Amino acid sequence: MSSNTDFEPKIIAFVCNWCTYAGADLTGTSRLKYATNVKIVRFPCTGRIDFLLLLKSFAQGADGVIVSGCHPNDCHYTSGNFHARRRWIAFRSVLDLMGVDIRRIQYSWVSAAEGSKWADLVNNTVADIRALGPYAEYQKVADYLEKEGYNEEA
Amino acid sequence: MSKIGVFICHCGENISATVDVERVAREIGGMEGVAHAIDYKYMCSDPGQTFIKEAVKKYGLDGVVVGACSPRMHEPTFRRACAEAGLNPYLCEMANLREHCSWVHEKSEETTEKAIDLVKMLVEKVKKNKPLDSIKVPVTKKALVIGGGIAGIQASLDIANTGHKVILVERDPSIGGHMSQLSETFPTLDCSQCILTPRMVEVAQHPNIKLYTYAELESLEGFIGNFKAKIRLKAKSVNYSTCTGCGACIQKCPVKKIPSEFNAGLGTRTAIYVPFPQAVPNKPVIDRVNCNYYKRGACKICEKTCQVGSIEWDKEDEIITEEVGAVVLATGFDVKGTDFFPEYGYGQYKDVLTGLQFERLASASGPTFGEIRRPSDGAVPKKIVFIACAGSRDPAKGIPYCSKICCMYTAKHAMLYQHKVHDGESTVFYMDIRAGGKNYEEFVRRAIEEDTVNYVRGRVARVYEKNGKLIVKGVDTLLGGEQVEIEADMVVLATAGVANCGSEQLAQKLHVSYDPYHFFAEAHPKLKPVETNTAGIYLAGACQAPKDIPETVGMASGAAVKVAALFSNDELVREPVVAVVNRLAPPLYSTCVGCFMCETACPYNAIEHEEIKGRDGSLIRNSARVNQGLCQGCGTCVAFCRSKSIDIQGYTNEQVYAEVMSLLND
Amino acid sequence: MKKLRERAAELLSQGVVSLVLGYEEGTKRPRPLFCRNSVNAEKLIFDSRCIHNLAVYITKKELVGKERFAVTAPISTLRSIMQLFVENQLNEEKLLVLTVDLNGELREFTTFDEIAAYVAQFELKRGEREQELLSKIEGMTREERWKFWMEEMSHCFKCYACRSACPLCYCSKCVVEVNRPQWINPWPAPLANMEWHINRAMHMVGRCTACGACGDACPIGIPIDLITRKMMEDMAPEFGYIPGQPAKQGNALSTWKLDDREQFIR
């Protein structure tokens, strides 16, 4: 992997309100620093996170995605994270079959008490995505209406 | 076109130190649909809120975004302000510029740009927000208190005294908890049982309290105001309605060598037993693990001695269901055993005790009737060493926190020892003396000055036995780091207070969060110390963190007040963040096709079947419907619904989609 | 076949059912037949060439009406019917299922359990075509798979024959027709097509019974049935179900196990 130092990846984090959002709040109250590349979108629960949002994110230019919620057994809603976990198992499998780069989706469990884990997660994911480079393969086809365009560039 | 008002907070300098707040307000002001954008030093202050209220009226805002701290902090504040200005509170959203931006980044262009993005995201969200009405649900005015220690007792009595019903569930055969095991209490040295037992009796006799001892919570379903608790009543094997508590069975029970839990293993009890003489209820249970009959199928001596025929051999565990509106968790704590400490002999030296065991030795109701005697040979120890912070404040042992009560009870122990063994010599090894509290410091000083307890600041490296003595090797860090070696007769470890066993499982049953040490987590460390993250479940006492009796009682009363406040309303107003299945004009009626896969996905059984019928009464389609009382708003069904027929208010598909797109569209 | 025709004629003439959904000879191969009277029952055929999944019609009220009806079903159709039962789309009282077993005997089912017991003896296997294509795809690198599918997807013109032919795509409003928000771009374009097919695969997780109807229907020959089939094969051991044996235990994605895999979660 070559590191691409000029490239600032766009990363969106889909997090649950009760664990990871609160965990990221704790990162703040603890004044731990992390990269500015990641922007958090708040959901009530990881169970709420639609796989289509991840697809749309890539199509719209995200280079990476973080999905994070409560640890197993800690879900505020008992089992939303278990449902989410299954959904991601299947989703990763579909994406991998279709040739989508699943390394760009980082799943994690970050509890409300893991402020430092959140900072690490963001920093590591930013570093990983930076190393992978922009997700041009996906983004460039997003606007194409016809096949020729991508064939020529490919 | 929307008319959104945006209010950027400096939070003193908490945000403005790293984020160019003026630029944020300026750029957001140029956004499509933003009618008004300002920045201000403290948006949450009165003048700040007034700005919002005035802007709502002046510009006829149909949405408000406050870029400030975490919505987990001030969302209710700003929503209330909007509501007061006549704007539906659910048209107000917060962008988290402090915890998620200014506090976690250095001052830079990127930080300001991120702040702009975060606000933009919420502006796009708020454009799709819809006015919502709060949901009203009835409140069951009965509380469930789990744990019958002093915390549970206090909470139960306080709630019961407000006129509401209480169910008190205790795992052991008697209520009383750790406090009933204590000899005297600091800093007054009054007898623990003397002040506790009247409370225990009051619980037993209170008309509003239903006491279930030898019982455990099986499961809890539902939500604030409307919980359904399943409680397992473990088989006592004794019929309490006929048992007179005469104790004849206990006298005759042939199994006598079971280590007594109440005496922290220092005494023994029988298989049919009452944990201690002042137990409430003062009736025995049969410990089936140790009972000869249950073990080998023969004995039944107790049955023969029982004059009223109360022994019920075939009694099985019973599960009852109680509907309650609130839950108070008061499950207390536990202490590490001496076997946790390899350096102090892995628990194999009989005369190395925990603080709790020393309490039993010192207690008049204890195995030695209050005389300090060595468990090994019954001799009165002439030299005693107390080791504070045994486990606590020791990250290597996995317990980095301070157990809080040990400094005080160690001083008390040393004092009690000196009072009982006049020619005895006591030494306390300590790290720091933490005696914050009314009369606490004075108490410790008294131990040192009046009772001549030898306080050594340093840690103990090792304790080993030699020639019937316990060799304590430590260091005195105040006297040039000299090594200290004491030949003691008894060593007392102030072992760390830890979460009670099973607390993790219990937390999972109740869906409350817990910290890395398995203590239950309060909703806010400062402002919501008795609430949990789950509405309607409150905390009392040491299940949240180790604490002493006055603090525990105070917290229990606090939790009781929260419950009483909840019960003061007939209806409860809930956030309308719930799922809704769409309903459309004919001929579709709904895009829900009734596959009911959401039913299996819902953790709250909130999905109901609805038959949509035509005017002629014929069935048009089966559709799902969400019971808004049961729905807790997790949204799992929303992400699962293939036809997007369910949506969740407050986090609708349109809202979250707009948020994500705003971050990516340039 | 004779027995089937006789039984169909009998059911129709006695008024037991108002419709027998079956197959008749078509231009090049058998095609679906809506047989509403005993005379037409003479046209009914049932052999190995009958591969249309007639289960696609049985959720359409305007076609099957409110009365009881019968459907002739080879194994793949039976599997779909089972899944439709699981998804609360069928009424046991209104459905009669006819099939011809390996010995040429006519079999009739009315309940999920009867069908399940019969279907249990048939193991779902890859055919030659599936085996060949899937091993080719399985042998590709991630980048090659992306190129392969993007090339295939570039041919898709979104006629939605795949959706129309699938017995389990019975939504009255498909997610691609939902436009607030517009989750999937409605025009045919390589990525918009890819999104549609990824979405379809996700919606089929734990539901697809690998009947192959979608791939068969695709007019431009994209092997889309392999996507859902491969998902079915891969997710079966993951979530503990038997491919082609729908069970009344809730959908794979609406249930969960404590020990579901999570090595990928940091």
Next chain:
Amino acid sequence: MKIGFYPGCSLTGSSREYNESVVAVAKALDIELIEINDWNCCGATAAHAMNEELSLSLPARIMAMAEKQGLTEVVVPCAACYNRLKVTQHELEDDTKRSRVIDILKMPYQGSSRIINVLQLLEMYGAENIKAKITRPFAHKVACYYGCLLVRPHSILKFDRVEDPQSMDTMIKMVGGTTLDWAFKTECCGAGFSVSRTDLVAKLSGNILKDAADRGAEALIVACPMCQSNLDMRRGAINKTLETPSDIPVIYITQAIGLALGLSAQELGLKRHFVTVEL
């Protein structure tokens, strides 16, 4: 039964008797020891305090050589060597450190060989065999002295109980001995100062010997060359610190077992000790 063998420097010098007894006992138990080719210093000198890369590279090379030889299990009798190898293996689980060390070594290193000490070897592969082959029960009351390097840091070595190890005691009991329950099993012998501050060694080792003597030990059993040399070679200096001079011999666990198996004092190197061994 074949197993890799890393003797290290002590076993070829000051502690030859340890080497002799390990080899003799292994032979008696039908365990074939295969010495690692071209082995080098384990770095248990000052190296590991001075230069981290060197401290990891030295043991890593030993293990890389073992991997090259296909040795999946390597017995390391010297406690210091054992400690260095185990700690290195642990440290090199970190990818960055591992790739740095591989860069230095210019050799592949996987960390796949299992590193065991002599006690583990005897426990895993000899226990049954030993019981069957006892010809002369080791009927002595002894104090098993473990020292520091065999059991610490526990989080890495994960061997035995940290403050009160049992494995040597079990072994001695198995060959017919009785062991003391005493307090100095893991106390410091002064090893770190064995050259620079021999006065401290004398004092610390003296404490150990005194407690063993007080409790009536006939011998001290060790599994570390450093402990052995401090307690044995420095006896003169030690005795000057004690009220009652001690003549308790200090023998290796392998020597004790060898005796039980009927091996001769010669074979076990028992004649090489400073304090005469008469057991």
Next chain:
Amino acid sequence: METKYISQSGIEQWFDAIVTSGKRVFAPVNSRGQVDFKPVKKLSEVADEYIQTTQSIKASVYPKAEVLFSYEKVNGKVNLTDFDPESVPETVLWKVHPCDAAGFKPLSAIFNWDTTDKLHNAHLAKTSVISFSCSAADESCFCTSVNGSPGNTAGSDIQLTMLPDGGAIVEILSPKGEALVALSPSVFVADKGEKKEKYLVDLPVRFNLEEVNAKLNKAFNSTVWKEQSERCLGCGACAFVCPTCACFDIQEDAHGSKGRRIRCWDACGFALFTLHTSGHNPREHQSQRWRQRILHKFFYMPERLSVVGCTGCGRCSRACPVDMNILEHITSIAKQ
């Protein structure tokens, strides 16, 4: 209108000359187990043995989705970029069947019915059609029943009729055709007097178009639509492969302050096609949509636009997953 002869090697030379002229050349190519029009550079890429391409040349001439205009809002001002006819590349369609070429007439009739369609006309203007008369047909073909024939030259700029010697009769039918010939004039030699008809497949007329028209005039409320459409799945396969189907949808592709309006193919067979916002759908049932499809091609278009909306290519029958055989259905209507 001029007829010439071209030898086998002449065809090769001419083809190369067209390619070198820089025009895009689309021809039937066999790939992925299907024959379809694709950009080609060499004559050897062109498919030989097949009856019909899966998709009509519509797919090569008109993009499935096409940008009508795009816009960007900068500082409150909207910059609009309209469709540029010049952006359409010069395209030559090689080896088009007469039934495909014949489709341009009905398409133009629809697109220029009341207003002229800039996009359609731009594509048409930039397209030259070299058709090959048909020497083979299958059971789905019925051009002769809809005013066409295997040697129909309507819509073609040049038509080739292949001869057994590998050469061909060349009919130069339009100025665009002449321009193509001019790319390699030497390979075209004088006509050898071969009769074209001799090399055309014999395809009997299957139904009388006027008879059908007359029947359809009274068939709106017939039960035939329901009977025929029962097995129809309501997908759009037939419409998308049809050379004359012209239904389209307009979609917005908006991203924040920029966006574009896209025209993409649609099909009258989709339930959503006529769905009103209110929820009302004038063509609620598949039978109504099937009726629309048949009436539109065989009744409304002849009546309003004086052109039959079907060229008899038979693609819809071949593409249909459930064998909705249009020939069979029309024949049965004619016989009623």
